[in-house]
Amino acid sequence: xTTPAQSxxxxxxxxxxxxxxxxxxxxxxxxxxxxxxxxxxxxxxxxLARDLGFSIxxxxxxxxxxxxxxxxxxxxxxxxxxxxxxxxxxxxxxxLLVVSNLAAWILIxxxxxxxxxxxxxxxxxxxxxxxxxxxQVWQLGRQSYLGTALPPSMRARGMTLFGGVxxxxxxxxxxxxxxxxxxxxxxxxxxxFAVSAxxxxxxxxxxxxxxxAGPAPAAPRGERRxxxxxxxxxxxxxxxxxxxxxxxxSPVMMARVNRPVIVPLLGDALGLDPTWISIVFGxxxxxxxxxxxxxxxxxxxxxxxxxxxxCALLMGVGFLLLAVLGTTLDGRGQGLALVALLVPSxxxxxxxxxxxxxxxxxxxxxxxxxGRTTYLAWWNTMLGAGRLTAPLIVTGITLFAPVAVAGxxxxxxxxxxxLWLARILPRVTPSGSTRRR
Numbered sequence: 001x002t003t004p005a006q007s008x009x010x011x012x013x014x015x016x017x018x019x020x021x022x023x024x025x026x027x028x029x030x031x032x033x034x035x036x037x038x039x040x041x042x043x044x045x046x047x048l049a050r051d052l053g054f055s056i057x058x059x060x061x062x063x064x065x066x067x068x069x070x071x072x073x074x075x076x077x078x079x080x081x082x083x084x085x086x087x088x089x090x091x092x093x094x095x096l097l098v099v100s101n102l103a104a105w106i107l108i109x110x111x112x113x114x115x116x117x118x119x120x121x122x123x124x125x126x127x128x129x130x131x132x133x134x135x136q137v138w139q140l141g142r143q144s145y146l147g148t149a150l151p152p153s154m155r156a157r158g159m160t161l162f163g164g165v166x167x168x169x170x171x172x173x174x175x176x177x178x179x180x181x182x183x184x185x186x187x188x189x190x191x192x193f194a195v196s197a198x199x200x201x202x203x204x205x206x207x208x209x210x211x212x213a214g215p216a217p218a219a220p221r222g223e224r225r226x227x228x229x230x231x232x233x234x235x236x237x238x239x240x241x242x243x244x245x246x247x248x249x250s251p252v253m254m255a256r257v258n259r260p261v262i263v264p265l266l267g268d269a270l271g272l273d274p275t276w277i278s279i280v281f282g283x284x285x286x287x288x289x290x291x292x293x294x295x296x297x298x299x300x301x302x303x304x305x306x307x308x309x310x311c312a313l314l315m316g317v318g319f320l321l322l323a324v325l326g327t328t329l330d331g332r333g334q335g336l337a338l339v340a341l342l343v344p345s346x347x348x349x350x351x352x353x354x355x356x357x358x359x360x361x362x363x364x365x366x367x368x369x370x371g372r373t374t375y376l377a378w379w380n381t382m383l384g385a386g387r388l389t390a391p392l393i394v395t396g397i398t399l400f401a402p403v404a405v406a407g408x409x410x411x412x413x414x415x416x417x418x419l420w421l422a423r424i425l426p427r428v429t430p431s432g433s434t435r436r437r
Contacts, residue, residue, distance in 0.1 A: 016154045020161060023149060026207040027142050030200035032165045034138060037101075037193030038131075039173025040180070044189050045128070051112050051186070052120045062128060067257075067391065069132030070384035077137045078377025086141040086373075087208045093134035094201030100130040101194035109187030127190075140380060144373040145208065147364040156299030156307075156361050163357035164292030171285055238375055241366045244424050246382045249308065249359055251410075251417035253383050254390035255315045256352065258410045261394055262319070263345060265403045266326045270337035277341070284345045288353030295354050299361065305425035308358050309418050314351030316414030318344045323408035359383060 014022075049062055081089045104127045111120040142162070150158040180188045267277040299307045322344035329340040367375035390410075397406040 016157060019149075019151065019154060020158060023146070023158065025203055026209070027146060027149075028161065028165050030203045031142065031162065032169045033196040033200035033203075034135075035166050035169025036173040036176060037196035038135070039170040040177030041173075041189050041193050043174055044177065044181070044186050045124075048108070048112065048186055049121075049124060052108070052124060053117070054121060062125070064388075064391075065125075065128045066132050066135075067384075067388040069129075069136055070387045071381060072384075073133055073136035074140055074377040074380035074384060077133075077140045078373050080137060081141050081144065081373050085210065086145050087204060087210050089137050090141045090204045090208065091201055093137040094197055094204065096130055097134045097197040098194050098201065100127050101190045101197065103127075105187055105190035105194065109185065109190070112185050112187045136380075140373065140376060143360050143363065143380075144376055146360075147367065147372050147376070148369075154296075154300055155364060156304070156357065157293070157296030159361040159364070160292050160296030160299070160357035162360065164289060167285065167289055167292070167353075167356065171282075171289070238366065238368060239378070242375070242379055242382065245362050245366055245421075246379070248312070248417045248421035248424060249362055250383060250386035251413040252308075252312050252315060252355060253359060253386045254393070255319060255348070255410050255414050257387050257390040258394055258406070259348060259352075261391060262322070262403060262407045262410065263341065265398075266322060266407065267337075267341050269403060270326060270330055270340060271334070272337050272341060276338060280338075280342050280345050283342070284349030287346060287349045288356065291350070291353030292356045295356050295358075299358070303426070304358070304362060304365065305422060307354055308362070308425055309422045311351045311355030311358060312414050312418030312421055314354065315348050316351075316411045316416075316418060318347035318349075318351060319407045319411030319414060321347060321411075323404040323411065326404045326407065327402075 020028075045062060049058070054062075077089075084092075104123065108120055108123055108127075111117070146158055146162060147155075176192060177189050180192050263280070264274075264277050267280070268274075295307050322341070325340035325344060329336040363376050363379040364372070367379065393409060394403075394406045397403075397409060
């Protein structure tokens, strides 16, 4: 005889706070540690490259490694996770991060200051390749695990908290990186990343349950044929849903990639000091963090469109306003230049903070429970194409027009994406099935 709890295992008796606390040591804390190290290192990479003898164009081109990894990496990462399990994949790539950063600290560190040669430059490229590949495994593994560990009724809150933890790491990382550089040199940031990655890897090894997203048991041959035929039909339906939702949310990803490029360049064109540009970024980041938990609650209570549509539209209007004010207030003094940068940046930050975790939440929504890691890999690959395309759009436009035009193009894409999401998202339920309006 079964108890009511046994007959309805889908109902989670825990409160939302208990669920989130249970995921802190296995997901949220390791994520914070990883992004503290990553955010400390990334701003230093172009400076390190210049010190090692890279030209300015070559130093800037190193960022393309991460764009290529976000496009080419998710499917191999998904295969690795499906083959050996999420915990094993995360631990292995975490160890690679630690070893590669320690090696860079020891081998590249002495060359910082202008003594670098071709060997040191190749070492830096190798480190970035290892880092980019490992980060793809970490991102996909935790996203797939959260899709299973979070009850559907609070999936958005869990995913927005995941996005919020990333943002906190992106704020704390550069501050800790600056402290480490002040105590030693730029190469010491490798040591900081190694320590944070080691701590995160240990927490994953200790607290992430074994077998998550691991290899499935072999089925009899006849059953495998039936499953294969069903999977072919399912693939087409799932991919149609993914493309439909991805077309609308990809402009948000492109805007996130372009913001750190367009805003500083436009601030410089307006004649603002780098200090004021940094302050604008800091204020905008603080606003984003404040919206993390409210955004998740809104999504779980009112549906994904209640957050995704305003997110895309607010970011789009912010970029369009940035282009308009950046053009009309140019040359009218420092005060108006600061207004031209700050007001649109706050609007962009408001939209971006409202959309914390929306991309990962939608990826889980449109993916079936069985084979979720594989489908999420395709979802991330599709969005990776947007990440890779976004800076190329800015580069192409700025070859022939002012950077304000690139901002206007990014804003127009976001507005279009928001209007498309308003049409398509009410048809998508958290389970991935479709319904009528």
